[in-house]
Amino acid sequence: MxxxxxxxxxxxxxxxxxxAARPRFAVRWAEVGLMFAAWTLVGAFGLTQSYLAALFGGQPFPGLRYVAWNLESVWLWAAFTPPMFWLAARFPLERGIRVRNLGLHAAFALGFAVLDLGGDVVFGPLLGGYRGTLAERFFAKLFINVFSYAAVVGIAHAVQYNRALAExxxxxxxxxxxxxxxxxxxxxxxxxxxxxxxxxxxxxxxxxxxxxxxxxxxxxxxxxxxxxxxxxxxxxxxxxxxxxxxxxxxxxxxxxxxxxxxxxxxxxxxxxxxxxxxxxxxxxxxxxxxxxxxxxxxxxxxxxxxxxxxxxxxxxxxxxxxxxxxxxxxxxxxxxxxxxxxxxxxxxxxxxxxxxxxxxxxxxxxxxxxxxxxxxxx
The missing domain is CATH 3.30.565.10 (Histidine kinase-like ATPase, C-terminal domain)
Known part of the structure; x- marks a missing residue:
């Protein structure tokens, strides 16, 4: 040799x-149902809190219109949740791209706040109208909408990282x-x-x-x-x-x-x-x-x-x-x-x-x- x-x-x-490999986005129908159930639970919690506040404050409960408004809001955000999961997977908050993607998610949060306002415009007439101008309603709900988007994106990251860990x-x-x-x-x-x-x-x-x-x-x-x-x-x-x-x-x-x-x-x-x-x-x-x-x-x-x-x-x-x-x-x-x-x-x-x-x-x-x-x- x-x-x-x-x-x-x-x-x-x-x-x-x-x-570079990106996190995969896959939501099953059972998970979509779970998202709607979770948002319904959030709405039920809010309604219970309002009822107890009215009860102990000696005030009458706002009524069915108030219930309908709450359910419309949470179910609209339940419909928003799968796209938010996709955005979380597409723009993950990882080292090296975290600052850029945080800025993108801030813009996305404002976008969903606008979509939420659009829901008010579409469903408002069916539910007896809504109070205030568009600007007033937008800024009145801006904090809770941005907070809701951040919570969903945070949960999406937790789910995706858990999947990645399992894989x-x-x-x-x-x-x-x-x-x-x-x-x-x-x-x-x-x-x-x-x-x-x-x-x-x-x-x-x-x-x-x-x-x-x-x-x-x-x-x-x-x-x-x-x-x-x-x-x-x-x-x-x-x-x-x-x-x-x-x-x-x-x-x-x-x-x-x-x-x-x-x-x-x-x-x-x-x-x-x-x-x-x-x-x-x-x-x-x-x-x-x-x-x-x-x-x-x-x-x-x-x-x-x-x-x-x-x-x-x-x-x-x-x-x-x-x-x-x-x-x-x-x-x-x-x-x-x-x-x-x-x-x-x-x-x-x-x-x-x-x-x-x-x-x-x-x-x-x-x-x-x-x-x-x-x-x-x-």
Missing amino acids: SLALAGTPDCATTARADA KREREAALESELLKARLQALEMQIHPHFLFNTLHAVASLIRVKEDQAAIRMLVGLSDLLRIALRNRDAQEVPLREELDFARRYLEVEGIRFEDRLRVVIDVAADAPLDALVPNLILQPLVENAIRHGVEARAAAGLVHMEVTHAGGMLRLRVTDDGPGPKANGRRGVGLANTRERLAHLYGARHRFVLAAGEDGGAVALVEIPLRLATADA
Whole structure:
């Protein structure tokens, strides 16, 4: 095996401009009914307070017209609530955009106050008219309307953050499951039974011909792989340097088995951040796929080329081989499917995973993930 380590310039990368993920807005009909029930309860509370005030003050209760006015107001705001939830999701009060969005929400609050006044104009004739001019009624209700908008937006944020927390917990549970599958795959699939058998058989052959040093190297390399896999068994992400170390050790063991039939080139860009976080055991299945389908299936020597670059806030991991290509042998398998699922769980839409034919033949496995440093997340 020939092993070359070299710095490479950044390759041409696909332009990516992923927008920051925004909170999702989804209101079910049952939730709409709950909103109307909640606002009806608010109206009932206000009417009860007015009744008690009239009772203990020796004054007559205003009557059914007053009840109708209150219910009209709270039900109108119940109709306003779903759009307010949408505005809260579209313009969240998050760090970095909080001041701008506060200004927008202040404008939205005034807008809903105007809509509330419009409700008075529409329903007023049906309820016996209303007192005062439009301006007087607008300013008389302005404080309670702005307060109501702020309360709804605050509740909307609480609901959305609760949903986000629940989804995060679900993703973490799914990630733990995927990590467990990845660890088992490293011991059962990626450190495959036939790989273990072939390695041990090669060790026995080397011992028979008294190539003791080569046999020891293979056993030590195999032991190191198992040790690293177990050491990082609980890690969802590891620093890039650790993942590269595991991939190099795996290639060294395979290189002893294939001898001169396996050529390996590892290109790590000079400015590649080795403390960048990558999914644990992300490179090994890509390398194993390249060896199994690009080298093992042919008699001539084969090349496995691993590249690490970054651009535009994305880390780029690329593994190529000069074998028959993915369409020729229908490359699939548990390792690649598992890799695709783990990337989706970890990064959602902010990742790219492609297995395609290379321009000059062979196959190209490409992974692009957001560039995040381990030190920044510590």
